[in-house]
Amino acid sequence: MALCAAAPALGDPPGDDPIAFVPRTSEEQTRIARVTAPTTDFTKPEDFETHPAGAATVQARTDRLALDQPPANMSLSRKVDFTAGKSMFDKLWVQAPTVTRASDGLGPLYNARGCQNCHLNAGRGHLPDGPDDNAISFVLALAVPGETDPDLADIADYIATAPEPTYGRQVQEFATSGLPAEAALDFAWETRDVTLAGGETITLRRPGASGPDTTGRCCRGRPHRHGAVNRRGGG
Secondary structure, rough: HHHHHHHOOOOOOOOOOOOOOOOOHHHHHHHHHHHHHHOOOOOOOOOOOOOOOOOHHHOOOOOOOOOOOOOOOHHHHHHHHHHHHHHHHHHOOOOOOOOOOOEOOOOOOOOOOOOHHHOOOOOOOOOOOOOOOOOOOOOEEEEEEOOOHHHHOOOOOOEEEEOOOOOOOOOEEEOOOOOOOOOOOEEEEEEEEEEOOOEEEEEEEEEEEOOOOOOOOOOOOOOOOOOOEEEEEEE
């Protein structure tokens, strides 16, 4: 009974608080505000961010397989699917008939014999340095005005497109034996000089290509007169 009577009443302040509040210094407040401030640059991971892709984040690599990794949280069964898909991505296809039925089915029109021809090691391709360089990663996409999907009508500056009636979405510059390709593309860099605010002059360049609408080297005629051309290369 004596021990119970000696105990402090419930709610009485303890004599020595082991977790007493200690105000943060101005330096600590500045550091915390800097760490927790929302980012304004979405082109790179935030400072102090170790898992920018969440549980799917993989260890950074700088070798040729940097973009050829499965997500870190992928299950073993899904990795089997990933490996099977990668084998299809890396495969070189051939036209039928052939001695191996596992790799036939190329064509009749195509841009490359395999996905990896354009997207080496699951990454970006390269733009050719000029008309004599390999332009396998460069394609010419076509489109004509299309009907706007009601679900997309409220998107600002959205332009609805449809496949070009003659060539579809993309010009195919190769064909299997005995068939003509859709067109022969001519690639060249277009350059222009730009004067900066400080007075310096630099030369900028952008990829340019001529296809079935300008060279005449095509087998299916000129594209639609209201068609739009999009030059894509490198990825």
